[in-house]
Amino acid sequence: MNLFRLPQTIKRLFRKFLHPFKSVKNFARRNIKTHAQKVVSAAIIAYLSALIPANYILGGLANNVSLSNPAQIIQTVSAHGLPNFLSLGLGSPISGVIDNATKGFESFTGLDFFGGITSGVNDFFGNNNPVRTNEDNNAIHTLENDGFDDWNESTAPNYAMEISRASVDHDTNAGTINYGGLDNLGRTTWAAGRITYQMVADSAGWREKFGADADEITGWKNPTTGKSNNGKVTVELYNGKTYTGYFYNRSHLVADSLGGAPKRENLVTGTRMQNVGANDGKGGMAYTETIARDYLKNNPNQTLYYSATPVYYQNEIIPRVVIVDMKSSDGSIDMEVEVFNSQKGYTIDYTTGAWSKN
Incomplete structure (x- = not known):
């Protein structure tokens, strides 16, 4: 046995051993990238498809407007503005819940350091926009x-x-x-x-x-x-x-x-x-x-x-x-x-x- 060729033999064997793993790595890299692109595309399509129905349903439920009254729901959704629309209608009710919670906390503790933040958030999502005027x-x-x-x-x-x-x-x-x-x-x-x-x-x-x-x-x-x-x-x-x-x-x-x-x-x-x-x-x-x-x-x-x-x-x-x-x-x-x-x-x-x- 030629002892001088032993390292090369081991090297070749090692490469053969690693080859399947390299193939898997390359396969995973290619497929993960392709899969990620598909997931992002599907997410964008789902988001765009949900914009109108989500705003319609949440606009009605969150504002106590009958879902059989599209004219009033459209008026309500419009009044809350684009940011709330892009949030699938979630921005307004969530910010409203946070606002009520912080007001309760401030009333209980006597502290007042959330007002500016919650007011700004409510303004952003149109909660302070009047739908009707006096x-x-x-x-x-x-x-x-x-x-x-x-x-x-x-x-x-x-x-x-x-x-x-x-x-x-x-x-x-x-x-x-x-x-x-x-x-x-x-x-x-x-x-x-x-x-x-x-x-x-x-x-x-x-x-x-x-x-x-x-x-x-x-x-x-x-x-x-x-x-x-x-x-x-x-x-x-x-x-x-x-x-x-x-x-x-x-x-x-x-x-x-x-x-x-x-x-x-x-x-x-x-x-x-x-x-x-x-x-x-x-x-x-x-x-x-x-x-x-x-x-x-x-x-x-x-x-x-x-x-x-x-x-x-x-x-x-x-x-x-x-x-x-x-x-x-x-x-x-x-x-x-x-x-x-x-x-x-x-x-x-x-x-x-x-x-x-x-």
């Missing part, structure tokens, strides 16, 4: 017709439509309701309170009688004839059923079941549909009232800001809509709802309260 100190909301939308059966078949986050326009203490009084035309202006579970419990099972001035709410009587504007009608409902009964109700701004008083300052002349919709808890003023009661029953230690503002057109005596704002102390409810004072199949003269069948 026209005056009475919180008459500026909509398409000097403060109101026309009722549209396709977008609000049950006479109530969620439109944005709540506007908290009145200072109220827990367990109390404030009333805005009457304007120079004798019209009810607003009512607002911070509702507690105890108020709901105290109102359960009975209904306080209307005050002596309840018949004096504007529109209940025709100002020309002095006679009642009310009468019995039949109305087609969105669920295929029909309502037969009186055209108008004395409609509470803050419901009796939430502790609202049955007095003139808390009542408006409202159609039956404005008051309860199809009477299923999902329409008219009953829509927000049901949400409020259910929330407080399930969260008895929380409070709920609740305000209702009738919106009149110029000198008309019957409101076209009522704007309801609700915001819970834990932030889980934050919504503004437009309730329409209309009735399918009938035309209302809002200057006198008279009505006629179409």
